[in-house]
Amino acid sequence: MMSKEVKLDKPIRLRDFLRVKDLFFSVLGYRNEEYVKCFLRYVPNNKGDRIKDGKRFRKLIHDEAVSYAVKNKIKYFKNGIFKIPLKDVDEVFKPEERLSEALAYREVRRVVEFFKGIPNEYMGVTGSRLIGLIGEESDVDFVMYGSWWFKGREKIKRGIERNEISEPDSETWNFIYEKRRVNIPYDLFLVHEKRKYHRAFIKDTYFDLLYVRDYSELGRKIPEDKGLKLGKKTIIAKVVDDSYIFDYPAYYAVAHSEIKAVLSFTHTYVGQGFKNETIEAKGEVELIGKDKYLIVGSKREVEDEYIVSLDLIEKAGLEKEYKLWKKA
Numbered sequence: 001m002m003s004k005e006v007k008l009d010k011p012i013r014l015r016d017f018l019r020v021k022d023l024f025f026s027v028l029g030y031r032n033e034e035y036v037k038c039f040l041r042y043v044p045n046n047k048g049d050r051i052k053d054g055k056r057f058r059k060l061i062h063d064e065a066v067s068y069a070v071k072n073k074i075k076y077f078k079n080g081i082f083k084i085p086l087k088d089v090d091e092v093f094k095p096e097e098r099l100s101e102a103l104a105y106r107e108v109r110r111v112v113e114f115f116k117g118i119p120n121e122y123m124g125v126t127g128s129r130l131i132g133l134i135g136e137e138s139d140v141d142f143v144m145y146g147s148w149w150f151k152g153r154e155k156i157k158r159g160i161e162r163n164e165i166s167e168p169d170s171e172t173w174n175f176i177y178e179k180r181r182v183n184i185p186y187d188l189f190l191v192h193e194k195r196k197y198h199r200a201f202i203k204d205t206y207f208d209l210l211y212v213r214d215y216s217e218l219g220r221k222i223p224e225d226k227g228l229k230l231g232k233k234t235i236i237a238k239v240v241d242d243s244y245i246f247d248y249p250a251y252y253a254v255a256h257s258e259i260k261a262v263l264s265f266t267h268t269y270v271g272q273g274f275k276n277e278t279i280e281a282k283g284e285v286e287l288i289g290k291d292k293y294l295i296v297g298s299k300r301e302v303e304d305e306y307i308v309s310l311d312l313i314e315k316a317g318l319e320k321e322y323k324l325w326k327k328a
Contacts, residue, residue, distance in 0.1 A: 095124025266297025
């Protein structure tokens with residue numbers, strides 16, 4: 001049973017946030033029937049730069065969250081992830097349900113106005129603005145659900161082409177590259193990102209557009225749980241279906257003798273290769289059920305794992321940069 005503090009009318013899904021006492025977690029998946037898979041994002045800290053109800057908090061990156069969990073013996077941390085029983089959840093923050101509250105921010109109002117025509121119930125804001133822990137560098141993490149996300153992405157593309165909005169400038173791209181600790185050369189990162197059309201500026205407001213499944217899509221058969229690790233591997237394969245390359249995990253069905261699909265658990269490598277493009281991917285092979293998958297991004301700040309489109313690299317004339325990177 002749920003705790004008395006929470007009334008759950010709809011399933012918990014990706015991009016929702018949870019509060020357990022004074023800890024805030026971001027939800028990492030869709031299969032949350034018994035417990036919620038999530039990661040620790042904000043913790044109390046007397047020197048933190050985020051303030052909520054007069055109390056200071058600090059935002060954590062992956063390694064900091066792991067260290068905090070170990071040091072403070074947080075019982076929910078198991079095998080590299082936080083699994084919280086539903087009965088222990090004190091509060092659920094759902095982007096689509098709290099959009100009206102987020103409209104108090106001018107930046108959010110700008111983004112909502114840009115997407116005029118898309119029903120408000122299919123959009124929302126996640127991250128620090130969802131839970132009221134905004135920092136000086138907080139951007140707008142804008143969520144759109146199901147097929148509406150693709151309409152939103154097309155609207156961004158048209159808006160950039162018509163100079164109604166602008167793509168990120170070089171300073172912003174560099175900031176994203178450094179913040180996410182991207183482990184491929186900057187030029188390769190940039191050419192992949194620019195064609196995704198999920199980041200933009202409206203005047204001086206930066207936002208990114210994040211895909212989340214509609215409630216009707218929650219049963220999609222994409223593996224989320226860890227399998228049996230079989231070791232690191234680099235593959236080159238053609239993408240045969242790109243229907244779910246912006247999902248979580250991003251799912252690249254490939255034509256390969258051993259690997260059924262490449263799964264990316266980091267937002268850095270969603271949408272990297274489209275149907276009929278040949279990708280190169282490095283990750284951990286895992287046996288899940290009867291099939292083998294190549295897992296990219298076991299944590300947000302990936303180290304030596306990646307996905308790149310070899311066709312895009314050739315089209316962009318970046319073969320030299322690619323070869324120098326591979327030789328390094």
